[in-house]
Amino acid sequence: MVYVLGITRPWGFNNAAVLLKDGEIVAAIEEERLNRIKYAKNMLPKMAIEHCLKQEGIRIEDVDRIAVGSDSCLKTASKQAALLLRKPWNPSFMRLPLEGYKVFRKYGFFKRYKRKIDYITHHDSHSASAFYCSGFDKSNILSIDGIGETTSTAIGYGVRDKMKQVEDYDFTNSLGLLYSSFTKHLGFREHIDEWKVMGLSSYGKPIFPIDGLIRFSKKGYSTDTFYRFCDYHRSLIKYIKEGTKLRLDANFTERFGIRRKEDEKIIKRHTNVAATCQTIYEQALIKLATFINDLTRIRYFSLAGGCALNCVANGALLEQDFVDDIFVQPAANDAGTALGAAILSSFGLGVKKKARMEHVYYGPQYSDEEIKRTLQRNRLKFDYYKDIEGKAAELLAKEKLVGWFQGRMEFGPRALGNRSILATPTRIRMRDKVNISVKHREYWRPFAPSMLENAADEYLENAHKSPFMNLNFRVKQEKWGEIPAVVHIDGTARVQTVNRSANAKYFRLISEFEKETGIPVLLNTSFNDNEEPIVCSPEDATLTFKKTGLDYLAIGNYLVRK
Structure with a gap:
């Protein structure tokens, strides 16, 4: 029996822990779900580690190997120092990995652990989490984010149990940071609200010229021109050193207009900027895919x-004539590096x-007895139903909003x-009701x-299995009227397909809803209020x-009930 504990690096967002037993996942969770701090930024996943072991x-002494989804803190800093000799970056960029080193040393968990700790590079960890969970015997591999050590994009391929990297792009050619720049210009938070830009883009048209922002080539792309264009280097250095907000210079403002303020009304120019982004x-994703x-x-x-x-881009990739199938790691953010490193x-x-990762x-999961005690402690009105589905x-068919808490957390x-x-999903007013009454978010x-x-x-054109809600599809026009609450302005939807083997209880709920309404579809959004982590426990x-x-x-x- 072999136990491997995978963890994320102790800086950045979405820190997490994963426990493998003989190569199979037995526990996996993000730190934010337990400490209730959204994104758990720059935190070692202490509670996640403890949950996985529990x-x-x-005990930690029973773990055969710990794997970190990043190079060691000191090695990362040295890599970045080497890059500084070739790129115009300030040495303060190394602050985060060096502070991460201090976090590791302070945590008694590592002092007690006497066996080897493996440090797996960030993008090797991402790539492993995708390829080795895809179920494909052979596959091209694309790992794309803001920055990991000194790399922002890594492309390669895998055959059976081997992976080979073919090309990488350093963080001066970062698609993730480029997208974050647009996110900031549109008045949202960089590294957090990029998905808002993706949703907003469907309302606009990509009318702005992109010369000076990105160059496409046979090997993919280059964004060197973008950083020179908007003076992003100097802004990012200040952001890293002083914690200031990312700034775009007059050239960027001249091209796209004055940066939107956080509470400013969205206008057509903003939607067109989002569409351009x-x-x-x-285009960059498809260029990379074509190259490999x-x-x-x-x-x-x-x-x-x-x-x-970015499910919209994933859907566009799936439609290319050289693509038969794609697998997107459901924990594609940095949480997934814990899984890839452990593998x-x-x-x-x-x-x-x-x-193949099927679910x-x-x-965590909780028994009915644990749930009952929580409900009694909170003095809530409740009834027991053997057939809760x-x-x-029945209640959903009557247009009621239902919080659904079952089994092990995602x-x-x-x-x-x-x-x-x-x-x-059969009434468009339900979308507004969820937004206003529960989620408190943009329309x-x-x-x-x-x-x-x-x-x-x-319901879908060119339908494809999509169990993790990471592919976008065009909804057949004749079905728009049946499920208007889940059809986006451009006639598309980010779909989760559900089968009995992956989630029998949820499958039965949708099947029962179909019996009530004739519609085998539900509107599904995360169980949380705006700016809070998804609920984890009955108390949450x-x-x-x-x-x-x-x-x-x-x-x-x-x-x-209330």
């Missing part, structure tokens, strides 16, 4: 890195297991039917449909239920 009933990223496909002639693709959560470390111990339900479906940023807020952000996998062909769920406009909470076999 889930399996082992999204188009640049899609021309080299390998492999028609399968595995994606990871924060940029791989590669397990390989080093002789445990080489490859299998993400690796977090049937009762919840790993990754998406709520996929175990920690979800659900509504009928233009779309909600996703969860649909039975066998109904995808009926009851607190969110009480302070939002949810009508009911279906938690385990209990139905809570």
Whole structure:
């Protein structure tokens, strides 16, 4: 029996821990879900580590290897120092990995651990999390994000149990940082709100010229011109050194207009800027995919890195005539590096297991007795239902908003039917009701449909299995009127397809809703209030239920009412 504990680096966003037993995932969770601090930025995943060990009933001394999804803190700093000799960057850029080194040394967990710690480079970790969980015998691999050590993009391919990197792009050619620049210009938070830009882009047209921002080539792209164009180097140095906000200079403002203020009304120019940004990223992604496909002639693709959560671009890639199938790691953000590092470390111990990742339900779960005690402690009104799926479906058909809390929590940023807020998709007013009563977010952000996998062909053009809500599809026009609450302004939807083997309870709920309405689709959004982590425990769920406009909470076999 071989245990490997994978963890993220102690700086950056979305820190997490993953425990493998003989190469298979037994526990995986982000730190934010437990400490309730959104993104758990620059934090060692202490509570996540402790949860993984507790889930399996082992101690740290029982772990055969710890794997970190990044080079060691000191090695990362030295790599960045070497790059500084060739690039015009300030040495203060090394501050984060050096501070990360201090975090490691302070945590007694590492003092007690006497065995080897593997440090796996950031993009090797991302790549492993994608390819080795894809189920593909061979695949092209694209790892794209803001920065990992000194790299922002790594492309290569995998065959059976081997991966080979073909090309990489340093952080002066970062698609992730480029996207973040547009995010900031549009009045949103860089490194956090990029998905808002993606949603907003559907309302505009890519009318702005891109010369000076990015150059496309046979090998993909270059954004060197972009950094010179907007003086991003100097701004990023100040951001890293002093914690100031990223700044774009007059050239950027001259091209795209004055930067939008956070509370300023969205106008057409803003939507067109968003559309231009999204188009640049899609074109770059397809250029990278074309380059590696021309080299390998492999028609399968595995994606990871924060940029791989761009479901609109993923959908565009899937439509290319040289692509047969793609797999996007459901925890494509930095949380997934804990998984990829653990997989590669397990390989080093002789445990080489490859299998398609069919679900993400690796977090905490709670018994009905534990749930009941929480409900009683909070003095809530509730009833027990053996057929909770049937009762919840009945309420959803009556246009009630239902918090759905079942089984083990999801790993990754998406709520996929175990920690979800659900509504009928058949009335467009339900979208507004969820936004106003519960989520308290912008009107233009779309909600996703969860649909039975066998109904995808009926509702979607060029339907494809999409269990992790990371692909965008065009909804058949004749179906827009049936499910208007989950169809975006451009006629598309970010879809989760649901089958019985991955999540029997959620599958049955949607099936019961279909019996009530004839529609095998539900509106699904994450169970949290705006700017809070997704609920993890019964206590989290009851607190969110009480302070939002949810009508009911279906938690385990209990139905809570107000």
